[in-house]
Amino acid sequence: MKNTDKAPDKANVALIQMSCSEDTHDNLLKCLAQIEEAAKRGAHIVSTQELFRSRYFCQTEEHKFFELAEAIPGEATHQLCKLAKARGIVIVASLFEKRAEGLYHNTAVVIDADGELLGKYRKMHIPDDPLFYEKFYFTPGDLGFKSFETRYGKVGVLVCWDQWYPEAARLTALTGAQILFYPTAIGWQPPEKAEYGERQHSSWEIIQRSHAVANGLYVAVTNRVGHEMTPAGHPGEGIEFWGQSFIADPSGQLLAKASVAGEEILMAEVDFRKTDIQRTHWPFLRDRRIDAYGEITKRFID
Secondary structure: OOOOOOOOOEEEEEEEEOOOOOOHHHHHHHHHHHHHHHHHOOOOEEEOOOOOOOOOHHHOOOHHHHHHOEOOOOHHHHHHHHHHHHHOOEEEEEEEEEEEOOEEEEEEEEEOOOOOEEEEEEOOOOOEEOOEEHHHOOOOOOOOOOEEEEOOEEEEEOOHHHHHOHHHHHHHHOOOOOEEEEEOOOEEOHHHHHHHHHHHHHHHHHHHHHHHHHHOOEEEEEOOEEEEOOOOOOOOOOEEEEOOOEEEOOOOOEEEEOOOOOOEEEEEEEEOHHHHHHHHHOOHHHHOOHHHOHHHHOOOOO
């Protein structure tokens, strides 16, 4: 359902950066408490990190982890909707969705400030890399790129690996998004950190700040923290999640940035009037040559 009330020009955005245990119920309660605290501090829109209810189980391919999935709506969305209504806040939350037997998605939900579940976005780009074996678990999204009209502005959502694709950011921006959220779970593999770590993190931050610039919108990225070891009997030394959640304005400038290892509630005020100013002064949407982009749908131009 579309919110027909005019949203305010300004909103306080909060990101919940936290570590996760093996207890999904405890993780839910922990996140709910952090969202509650963010609301007390004046947050209007709050986002979780990717798959906040569990440890990052995609380090290995094991059928037992499908048991972590849940229906949407379900237990988590019920609690989140209840909290959103009680506190009058918008919540963006990332969940492991069980759509049907044998059909699972990496899904983000958007809940309006009246507690209504506005809809969901299913992660479109699914990685398959060492310790990030997501193709084993997740079917690629089939809902397209979208944004949601909330009490506090028009919210777009993509998830983690989506953040590397300018096409995803652009298409979401073209739906009218004023702010683009990226619930995320990314970090260093300890053997690679000394050689590649700084470069990896820098690339990750740069690409997302560039989406803010190219599309003239706010970008808010929520990452997890903590060193989650690879399960016993499997190769690898786990993932050291690098935190550093951040909020960038439409010119790509950082408004707030979290620490590398600490759990925290990161908050910044956004002023959606700046999206129009930015897009007027840097009219990339005006000057797009949509008549010349037909080949973008090809895998490669030979």
